[in-house]
Amino acid sequence: MTADPGGRWEYRPYHDGPDPLAPPVDLRDALEAIGQDVMGGSSPRSALEELLRRGTDRTQGLDDLTRRLWERRSRIQRRNNLDGTLAEVRQLLDRALAAEKRTLFPDPSDDARFREAQLDALPTGTAAAVNELAGYDWQSPEAAEAYQQIRDKLGQELMESRFQGMKQALEQTTPQDVERVRAMMADLNDLLLAHLRGDDTQERFQAFMREHGEFFPENPRTVEELVDALAARAAAAQRMMNSMSAEQRAELSELMGNAFGDPRLAEQVSTLDANLRALRPGEDWSGSARMRGENPLGMGEGAQAMQDLGELDALAEQLSQSYPGARLEDIDLDALQRQLGDEAGVDARRLAELERELNRAGLLERAADGSLRLSPKALRKLGESALSDVLTAMRSTRGERDTARAGAAGEPTGATRPWEFGDTEPWDVPRTLRNAVLRGGSSDGRVRVEVSDVEVVETEQRARAVVALCVDTSWSMVQEDRWLPMKRTALALHQLISTRFRSDELRLITFGRQAAAVDIGELTALESAWEQGTNLHHALLLAGRHLRRHPGAKPVVLVVTDGEPTAHLEPDGEAVFRYPTTERTLRKTLTEVDSLAKLGASVTVFMLGDDPNLAAFVDVVAKRGGGRVVNPDLDGLGTAVVGDYLHTRRGGRG
Known part of the structure; x- marks a missing residue:
């Protein structure tokens, strides 16, 4: 689309580049x-x-x-199939012979009988018969025309097999056309031979294109582009020949000497193929493809089919x-x-x-x-998506507004946000007035404020929380399709704390046979592995260390697991796995639950599945530590964990 000097716009066809x-x-x-x-x-x-x-x-x-x-x-x-040229030549030959015999039959002369004998003695092979008739003096105009059609057909197919579009250009062939083609082929081979020797052929190429450019609609700009186009076509023609039976290949090769009735043309094509093989040895000259259909293809069509197959x-x-x-x-x-x-x-x-x-x-x-x-940017975006899904689920199930906003009262965070119905935070007056002025709400020295202009000071609750999220990474979590929901839950909680409760301290802890503190990137990229053991003892041990580093904060411990503890950590650091679980593993795990309770932390366990041994164990945990047991389905895991965190940091108990 362009504008003319008069200011009118003109739409033109779109050609290339990104679609605007x-x-x-x-x-x-x-x-x-x-x-x-x-x-x-x-x-x-x-x-x-x-x-x-x-x-x-x-x-x-x-x-x-x-x-x-x-x-x-x-x-x-x-x-x-690839016998189209042979079949069509055979049909034309049969037509020529039949017409010639019809003309000779009523003629009583010895010459007519001799000609009939000549025709009857022709070789059975199509190519041999066509060659034998090269010097025959046809008595029937119809037969002579059919035989000339054979020569023209062979010439058109031969040229089309090496130069795409040549067949249509030579449909009405004259002797002058044939001579022009032969001259082009001779000049082309001279050019390629010079290029093969390493001569500087750019000027020669330009002269060649000025003389013979009509034969090359691709309009190559250099010798290399010309060679690329010709070699791809010639290699396709060779693959077509390779795909024929030995008998078909021999017949077609012999017929090519009759192309336009000028054997020099077939010789030039043979020279062209040799030059192109030397210039582009990397082309597929030896391949083949089985053609098993009923639609006969001529040489040009066969070469095009082979070129299409190579391109595919x-x-x-x-x-x-x-x-x-x-x-x-x-x-x-x-x-x-x-x-x-x-x-x-x-x-x-x-x-x-x-x-x-x-x-x-x-x-x-x-x-x-x-x-x-x-990247961290990608993790933030994934966290936003996970948290958004969780908050949407929480609002739909509880009928509440977004519970993820900073606390309803307390210390300002330094940030503001648009007012929502039910907010009790103080207005940020400068930003509210600025919004009204920018909206255009100022006239006669007065500023008119609308609801959409109002921004409130974002605050957060004064109480800080120290949070340990312990997630089970044993093989059963992978096997039961709990791996992905577990990770999305961790992403949602991490996003909530890092953006809305920045003063809280979150530690992510994974536990299989052993436990480890990881960052959100490591947890997100954690690959599943065949690992037996659910070492909740080690996870709670790391959670306790995290809580002790922040003594003034409210402790929150959340555990996501689908199996009872089957591993524990010995004093020397060795992880011991036993299945079924042992009394020592259970005792050491519950000892850590007691230690967390002394720090003021109750352990909330999110129990996945319906393992009766796990159910019995988490009931003991709840009684010993004053915690809660939640048994969410996988779709509700994120909502349950985030909801419990918000509930606990607001002062709620199980």
Whole structure:
């Protein structure tokens, strides 16, 4: 769209570059999908590759595009065969012979009988018969025309097999056309031979294109581009020949000497193929493909089919992204659109843009060991999503407003937020008046304030909390599909505390056979592993150390597990696993529960599943430590944990 000097706008066709009307890439859904896979145990690189393979709601993924490529490849092979030229030449030959015999039959002369004998003595092979008739003086105009059609057909097919579009250009062939083609072939071979020797051929190439450019609609700009186009076509023609039976191949090769009735043309094509093989040895000159259909293809069509098959194979490799350094920018969009249509090109372009924007947005970063990982920015976004889901569930189940805002009264955090119905915090008067003025609510020296202008001072409760979230990472959590909900719960709680309750101290503790304090990035990327043992004793030991480092804060201990303790830590640091659990493991675990109770902490256990041994154990924990037992379903785990944290830090007890 452009404007002329008169200020009028003119719309013109869109040609290339990013679509200015295309919707922006939605990174949120993409990040959510990657995050789910990472938290499920995939590496970030694998998660990104899986997203690109799977695609999005509005974009086909690489797997779908690859499937369509293989379907097209199968259709080409299933529908076609390569004997079209031979069959058509045989039909024309039979027509010529029949017409000639009809003309000779009523003629009583000895010459007519001699000609009939000549025709009857022709070799049975199509190529040999055509060659035998090269010097025959046809008596029937219809027969002579059919025989000339054979020569023209062979010439058109031979040229089309090496130069795409040449068949249509030579449909009305004259001797002058044939001579022009032969001259072009001779000049082309001289040019390629000079290039093969290493001569500077740019000026010679330009002169060649000025003279013969009509034969090259691709409009190559350099000798290398010309060689690339010709070699791809010639290699496809050779693969077509390789795909024929030995008898068919011999017949067709012999027939080519009759192309346009000028054997020099076939010789030039042979020289061209030799030059191209030397210049592009990396092309596939030895491949073949089985054609098993009923639709006969001529030489030109067969070469095109082989070129299509080669292009489909190359596209499948590009879409697989399985080679070192693979990028979606490697995909040949023009070739993809030729084979699958414009929409396929649009989908591939969108996927490449998605990959590029994910990297550009800083959602993935490279670790010191070279591997990809989710960046802090990505973890924040995943945390926001997880927390949003939890708060939405809490509001829908309890009918409450957002309980994640900073406390209803207390010390200012230094931040403000828009007023909501029911807020009791004091107004931030300067920001409220500024909003009104910017909105345009000032006239005659008066400032008119509307509800939407009001901002209140965000406060937080004066009581600080020290929180230990202990999550079970034993194999049963993976086996029972509890791995991902556990991680999303930790993300939601981490996001809530790091953004709304910044003075609280959160420690994330994982426990399998042993326990470990981890950061949110480590927990999110934690891969599932076959590990037996539920060492709650070690986890509570680490939780107690965290609580003791913050003696003035309200202690909160939350445990997510699906099995009774089956491991404990000995004084020498060795983790001891026994199943079924032993009295020593239970006693050492309950000792830590008692220690936490002395610090003022009650342990809330979120029991996943219905293991009776676990149920009996957590009942004892609740009685010994004054804590609570919650048995949520997986969908409600995040809501239960976040809700219990908020309830406990406000002063609630189990």
